[in-house]
Amino acid sequence: xxxxxxxxxxxxxxxxxxxxxxxxxxxxxxxxxxxxxxxxxxxxxxxxxxxxxxxxxxxxxxxxxxxxxxxxxxxxxxxxxxxxxxxxxxxxxxxxxxxxxxxxxxxxxxxxxxxxxxxxxxxxxxxxxxxxxxxxxxxxxxxxxxxxxxxxxxxx
Amino acid sequence: xxxxxxxxxxxxxxxxxxxxxxxxxxxxxxxxxxxxxxxxxxxxxxxxxxxxxxxxxxxxxxxxxxxxxxxxxxxxxxxxxxxxxxxxxxxxxxxxxxxxxxxxxxxxxxxxxxxxxxxxxxxxxxxxxxxxxxxxxxxx
Numbered sequence: 001x002x003x004x005x006x007x008x009x010x011x012x013x014x015x016x017x018x019x020x021x022x023x024x025x026x027x028x029x030x031x032x033x034x035x036x037x038x039x040x041x042x043x044x045x046x047x048x049x050x051x052x053x054x055x056x057x058x059x060x061x062x063x064x065x066x067x068x069x070x071x072x073x074x075x076x077x078x079x080x081x082x083x084x085x086x087x088x089x090x091x092x093x094x095x096x097x098x099x100x101x102x103x104x105x106x107x108x109x110x111x112x113x114x115x116x117x118x119x120x121x122x123x124x125x126x127x128x129x130x131x132x133x134x135x136x137x138x139x140x141x142x143x144x145x146x147x148x149x150x151x152x153x154x155x156x
Numbered sequence: 157x158x159x160x161x162x163x164x165x166x167x168x169x170x171x172x173x174x175x176x177x178x179x180x181x182x183x184x185x186x187x188x189x190x191x192x193x194x195x196x197x198x199x200x201x202x203x204x205x206x207x208x209x210x211x212x213x214x215x216x217x218x219x220x221x222x223x224x225x226x227x228x229x230x231x232x233x234x235x236x237x238x239x240x241x242x243x244x245x246x247x248x249x250x251x252x253x254x255x256x257x258x259x260x261x262x263x264x265x266x267x268x269x270x271x272x273x274x275x276x277x278x279x280x281x282x283x284x285x286x287x288x289x290x291x292x293x294x295x296x
Contacts, residue, residue: 036184039180039184040181040184042177042180043177043180043181043184043215043218044215044218044219044221044222045170045177045218045219045222046218046222046225049225049230050230053230053231055218055221056218056221056233056236057214057215057217057218057221059214060185060212060213060214061184061185061186061214065186070186071185071186071187071188071189072186072188075188083188083189083190083191084189084190084191084197084201086189087240088213088240089239089240090237090238090239090240090285091213091214091217091236091237091238092235092236092237092238093235093236093237094234094235095233095234095235095236096234098230098231
């Protein structure tokens with residue numbers, strides 16, 4: 001287990017959150033190997049898709065890792081008080097072509113918005129949106145994903 | 157295949173969400189969040205969920221992807237927007253459902269806008285969102 005998981009961090013200053021908007025990840029590449037697609041697809045309960053097509057569930061981690069970041073770093077950037085404090089608001093996955101196994105995709109991404117908010121009960125949380133673009137080896141946009149998370153504060 | 161607004165998409169059933177699949181997924185995703193693989197961590201939360209791990213958001217979404225693939229083909233999905241009002245827990249039986257809310261033509265592609273959701277018999281709608289799907293047939 002991540003040793004930081006159970007140790008809450010203090011609530012960050014609002015300015016430290018809002019200045020995250022515009023943050024860019026280093027960028028990089030990601031290739032989904034056959035074994036990885038096999039295991040991913042099995043996790044969804046489906047059969048492998050035809051012609052080496054990657055199950056779209058890969059559109060969560062492929063952009064994150066391909067852009068040179070990680071779920072753990074995304075938690076840290078928003079100063080999550082623990083690994084347990086992140087709530088999903090939404091995922092928006094745009095697919096312009098099917099992804100294929102053993103194909104090297106280029107990925108770029110960053111933080112498009114970061115705001116301090118209050119829920120209807122008056123509890124503080126920070127809403128951070130990450131956007132990634134996935135290009136195929138010819139440079140054509142293959143997918144765009146937006147992940148919006150709530151970094152809850154002093155809730156759990 | 158003929159599609160009309162209001163049509164229901166054939167449902168797709170996950171008979172039992174398993175903790176083993178969550179663990180495999182956590183490893184592939186490099187997801188450090190213990191809610192996906194440590195039942196004690198979930199039990200310690202003040203959420204009353206008990207000794208059950210919480211399914212990854214993308215896995216819950218994938219059941220609706222599987223439903224759309226079975227309906228319209230493996231390369232039919234153009235966009236999915238998903239919200240997560242409730243968690244999905246290990247051991248649960250969940251059903252992906254959907255219905256066509258609008259039809260439109262974009263250049264030479266027929267598109268269906270769909271409302272999609274993941275449902276549990278007792279807890280109701282767990283995930284909900286929309287999907288844009290390319291249809292393998294012209295609009296009539």
